[in-house]
Amino acid sequence: MPDVSSLRAALLDWYDAHARSLPWRAPPGSGMRTDPYRVWLSEVMLQQTTVPHAAPYFERFTARWPTVSDLAAVEDSDLMAAWAGLGYYARARNLLACARAVANEHGGVFPDSEAALLALPGVGAYTAAAVAAIAFDRPANVVDGNVERVMSRLFAVQTPLPAARPELKRLAALFVSDERPGDWPQALMDLGSGVCRPKSPSCELCPLAFGCEGLKTGEPARYPLKVKKAERPHRLGHAFVLRDGEGRIGLVRRPDKGLLGGMVGLPTSDWSATPDFMAPVDADWVEVGAVEHVFTHFSLTLTVHVGTGGGDFLWTEAEDALASLPTVFRKALERGLAGQ
Numbered sequence: 001m002p003d004v005s006s007l008r009a010a011l012l013d014w015y016d017a018h019a020r021s022l023p024w025r026a027p028p029g030s031g032m033r034t035d036p037y038r039v040w041l042s043e044v045m046l047q048q049t050t051v052p053h054a055a056p057y058f059e060r061f062t063a064r065w066p067t068v069s070d071l072a073a074v075e076d077s078d079l080m081a082a083w084a085g086l087g088y089y090a091r092a093r094n095l096l097a098c099a100r101a102v103a104n105e106h107g108g109v110f111p112d113s114e115a116a117l118l119a120l121p122g123v124g125a126y127t128a129a130a131v132a133a134i135a136f137d138r139p140a141n142v143v144d145g146n147v148e149r150v151m152s153r154l155f156a157v158q159t160p161l162p163a164a165r166p167e168l169k170r171l172a173a174l175f176v177s178d179e180r181p182g183d184w185p186q187a188l189m190d191l192g193s194g195v196c197r198p199k200s201p202s203c204e205l206c207p208l209a210f211g212c213e214g215l216k217t218g219e220p221a222r223y224p225l226k227v228k229k230a231e232r233p234h235r236l237g238h239a240f241v242l243r244d245g246e247g248r249i250g251l252v253r254r255p256d257k258g259l260l261g262g263m264v265g266l267p268t269s270d271w272s273a274t275p276d277f278m279a280p281v282d283a284d285w286v287e288v289g290a291v292e293h294v295f296t297h298f299s300l301t302l303t304v305h306v307g308t309g310g311g312d313f314l315w316t317e318a319e320d321a322l323a324s325l326p327t328v329f330r331k332a333l334e335r336g337l338a339g340q
């Protein structure tokens, strides 16, 4: 297990030298606290967009509504218009509800504990922790996707997401401390966005490289591990394009239960790894190729055979059949007609 206190010290040193200058941020080590209104507003905006996109909105909002009470007094429609381009209007509505709760129930002053922040409308665990830490210098475990990624790499966590979330949160909590509690999450955020990036981490620039287990594996970008989607099984089958003396197509209604249940289709064999030929009638069947189709739970290759004959079928003009059959049968019919 990497040495947590050395890693913490190394990242804070790096942050002192490389912190991004952001409109809502107090410079590291300045001892200045950021206005909780500005921290909260920036965090809500950043939940759905990037720093370069959010920054001009943030500047406009804070110029127009310098305090949370100013924001609370705005007409809903004005806020929605100002929010346009940031997406997720539900979040804008929550923003207003929260501003009004702070203005009306807290005298325009944001509460300074994580628990009280969490009780505000629309404020989730992440935002409450971020505001408590960054605005009030409270030790808080601020965990978003960036922090999860850094933790999963730092400790080479073998559990895939999403099951790894509680473990990643526990690991992030190891770094929470009374020392510079507000700078710590911001340092991690900067590392996650600028160095330990999702696809191409710049490990050669990373202040944590000396203790990073993910880097030791040689493939840090593999982390966080994700559950592999189960591979779809593949099945085979035969489809039969039977035509009568008038060129009509012999169709069948499928059993009510099962895939495409109750629908009209071409006669087929079973669909399995080793299907039986099972032609619907005796005829001089000619194989004319195969079609592929992907269902939700398996993929299918249907070998198409054409023949001429009669019998108890739903005799349908080819044009009508093409217009009405489910896709898998339409593909097979097209193949059959082209192959004749």
Ligand code: SF4
Residues within 6 Å of the ligand: 150, 153, 154, 195, 196, 197, 201, 202, 203, 204, 206, 207, 208, 209, 212, 214, 215, 220, 221
């Ligand atoms: S060494 Fe690489 S993988 Fe490890 S934390 Fe730094 S950037 Fe991320």
